[in-house]
Amino acid sequence: MKTKIINTLEMTGLSWMVPVVRLSTGENPREQLSEIMTVIGLPLLAIAAFLFLWAGAASQVKTSLGELPGPSQVWEQTQGLYEEHVAEREKEEAFYERQEERNAKKLAINPDAEIKVREYTGRDTFFDQIWTSLGTVFTGFLIGALIAIPIGVACGLSDKLYGAISPLVQIFKPVSPLAWLPIVTMVVSAVYISDDPMFEKSFITSAITVTLCSLWPTLINTAVAVASIDKDLINVGRVIRLHWVTQVFKIAIPASLPMIFTGLRISLGIGWMVLIAAEMLAQNPGLGKFVWDEFQNGSSDSLGRIMVAVLAIGLIGFLLDWLMLTLQKVLSHDKNAGR
Amino acid sequence: MSVVQMMKTEPSVDETKVTKEEDFQPTFLDLTGVSIEFPTKKGAFKALDNVNLKIAKGEFISIIGHSGCGKSTVLNIVAGLYKATTGGVILNGKEVDEPGPDRAVVFQNHSLLPWLTCYQNVEIAVKAIFKKKKTKREMKEWIEHNLHLVHMDHAMHKYPAEISGGMKQRVGIARALAMEPTVLLMDEPFGALDALTRAHLQDSVMEIQSDLNNTVIMITHDVDEAVLLSDKIVMMTNGPAASVGEILKVELERPRNRLELANDPQYNKYRAEVLKFLYERQRRPQE
Numbered sequence: 001m002k003t004k005i006i007n008t009l010e011m012t013g014l015s016w017m018v019p020v021v022r023l024s025t026g027e028n029p030r031e032q033l034s035e036i037m038t039v040i041g042l043p044l045l046a047i048a049a050f051l052f053l054w055a056g057a058a059s060q061v062k063t064s065l066g067e068l069p070g071p072s073q074v075w076e077q078t079q080g081l082y083e084e085h086v087a088e089r090e091k092e093e094a095f096y097e098r099q100e101e102r103n104a105k106k107l108a109i110n111p112d113a114e115i116k117v118r119e120y121t122g123r124d125t126f127f128d129q130i131w132t133s134l135g136t137v138f139t140g141f142l143i144g145a146l147i148a149i150p151i152g153v154a155c156g157l158s159d160k161l162y163g164a165i166s167p168l169v170q171i172f173k174p175v176s177p178l179a180w181l182p183i184v185t186m187v188v189s190a191v192y193i194s195d196d197p198m199f200e201k202s203f204i205t206s207a208i209t210v211t212l213c214s215l216w217p218t219l220i221n222t223a224v225a226v227a228s229i230d231k232d233l234i235n236v237g238r239v240i241r242l243h244w245v246t247q248v249f250k251i252a253i254p255a256s257l258p259m260i261f262t263g264l265r266i267s268l269g270i271g272w273m274v275l276i277a278a279e280m281l282a283q284n285p286g287l288g289k290f291v292w293d294e295f296q297n298g299s300s301d302s303l304g305r306i307m308v309a310v311l312a313i314g315l316i317g318f319l320l321d322w323l324m325l326t327l328q329k330v331l332s333h334d335k336n337a338g339r
Numbered sequence: 340m341s342v343v344q345m346m347k348t349e350p351s352v353d354e355t356k357v358t359k360e361e362d363f364q365p366t367f368l369d370l371t372g373v374s375i376e377f378p379t380k381k382g383a384f385k386a387l388d389n390v391n392l393k394i395a396k397g398e399f400i401s402i403i404g405h406s407g408c409g410k411s412t413v414l415n416i417v418a419g420l421y422k423a424t425t426g427g428v429i430l431n432g433k434e435v436d437e438p439g440p441d442r443a444v445v446f447q448n449h450s451l452l453p454w455l456t457c458y459q460n461v462e463i464a465v466k467a468i469f470k471k472k473k474t475k476r477e478m479k480e481w482i483e484h485n486l487h488l489v490h491m492d493h494a495m496h497k498y499p500a501e502i503s504g505g506m507k508q509r510v511g512i513a514r515a516l517a518m519e520p521t522v523l524l525m526d527e528p529f530g531a532l533d534a535l536t537r538a539h540l541q542d543s544v545m546e547i548q549s550d551l552n553n554t555v556i557m558i559t560h561d562v563d564e565a566v567l568l569s570d571k572i573v574m575m576t577n578g579p580a581a582s583v584g585e586i587l588k589v590e591l592e593r594p595r596n597r598l599e600l601a602n603d604p605q606y607n608k609y610r611a612e613v614l615k616f617l618y619e620r621q622r623r624p625q626e
Contacts, residue, residue, distance in 0.1 A: 232446045232447075232450035233450055235420055235446070236444075236446070236452070238420065238438040239418065239420075239440060239442070239443060240440050240464045240468060241438070241439055241467065242467055250463065251452065254452070254454045255452070255454075257454075332454070333453045333454030333498070333500075
């Protein structure tokens with residue numbers, strides 16, 4: 001039982017919990033306590049020191065919107081944002097309730113009456129924006145992966161193909177998302193025309209921008225991984241005369257999975273950074289827009305709220321990376337990845 | 340006049356004492372005039388030059404030589420992984436021109452797929468080869484039978500990373516045996532193992548060989564291993580453009596026991612002959 005828990009914790013990157021588990025089962029308390037001090041105590045100490053420095057330094061900086069917010073102001077704003085979110089949800093519920101009541105009354109008077117169901121159009125709260133951003137980044141990232149992995153595998157298998165598209169990759173890889181954005185926006189407005197669009201145009205624009213920037217690390221890593229598979233593993237496939245498709249799926253891809261995942265992790269990280277910038281510039285809904293709106297708003301709370309967003313962006317980026325790493329450990333044979 | 344008779348009457352080209360009687364056995368695997376060149380930046384590199392080798396069914400052949408002499412290249416040509424520039428290989432009347440399970444290879448570094456268990460590593464080969472010939476149940480029994488042969492049935496559901504180097508090599512051998520090869524090719528199969536594990540595996544191979552009577556070509560750089568396991572030892576000259584130097588026939592009773600053989604004068608004579616070839620006649624220039 002204990003080893004099982006410990007293995008799961010190590011698998012999911014929560015190895016700092018291990019000494020706590022060991023301690024709770026009474027395993028050599030002294031050693032475990034000192035272990036806890038190093039894996040939990042030291043990081044906590046560093047965070048405390050950072051908060052202290054931040055609080056001290058922030059009060060020294062005077063801006064036109066007041067003092068730079070310290071940790072306590074940011075915490076207040078976090079609570080404020082949460083309350084706003086709850087209030088907005090209540091409003092929404094109330095709106096739908098009223099609408100239903102109204103419609104029910106209308107139907108009671110005249111069963112044939114035309115009833116209208118309207119969507120609630122309140123403003124997006126901070127938490128709505130987070131969900132929008134997450135949805136966008138995953139969509140863009142998945143499209144990118146679906147394009148990059150097959151092309152990468154093909155490039156890894158054929159030197160000639162890799163040689164052919166390599167210059168294109170090298171040229172497009174360093175392009176900033178902000179340069180892509182106007183083109184993507186124009187193309188999406190021109191091509192994506194429908195009376196009843198399934199997705200918002202802004203969503204498509206942001207997602208495609210993310211795709212264009214997060215494509216390259218996965219593509220390059222996949223190509224290199226497939227090209228550098230141990231020759232003997234390929235020979236095993238040749239000796240048992242596997243069909244080349246089987247060879248790709250049973251040998252080439254599993255063998256390169258650790259490196260493909262490293263590429264995917266980098267891609268998702270880049271995608272997340274790119275998305276925030278794209279949202280800011282294009283006013284597409286999401287965390288980037290939230291930051292921009294608060295900046296334009298210019299109230300005394302704005303800086304605090306932006307700081308909340310900054311921390312949230314960092315935290316979510318960290319969680320995304322953790323998610324990919326855990327996925328990698330579960331799916332690929334390289335259980336020691338990322339250490 | 341049959342081919343066999345013809346060979347008998349013809350004087351052997353190589354006048355060493357060992358090549359005379361072997362012509363009595365029908366040739367099963369025939370390497371004729373095999374040469375290979377690899378393109379390099381400085382032009383073509385000739386690794387093998389005119390390698391001729393005739394192997395009978397059920398024979399255990401060792402190929403020995405200094406490192407870099409092209410031993411593995413010979414094996415890879417027989418396996419079909421490399422193509423000879425000139426000359427060719429005929430197995431059982433058919434020319435070898437591509438890799439295939441009839442010439443199963445045991446690779447030097449085991450080459451197990453790390454994301455599959457030992458069982459699955461054998462299974463991937465069995466499934467590919469006996470797709471329509473065996474039922475699911477027969478395949479399972481066949482996989483387990485082969486893992487049992489190499490004494491790995493206790494750990495068959497473990498991953499390669501969880502077992503020792505010797506055990507990995509056992510699974511590699513099981514995978515090769517499961518292909519029911521007409522020729523088993525082993526490329527320094529025990530080279531990366533410690534002495535005790537190696538001795539253990541050599542005994543296992545001898546045991547399996549006495550059961551199945553496979554035709555085996557083994558690459559080695561270990562003189563004792565060659566004498567202990569082989570019916571014939573093929574000694575190769577130094578590269579580049581390496582060729583077959585001498586062939587030594589080992590006529591020791593089977594089953595062979597390494598302890599008893601340690602003091603056997605005949606065994607030591609064979610051993611001395613191989614050593615002489617390697618360290619006197621084929622001494623490397625820089626040594």
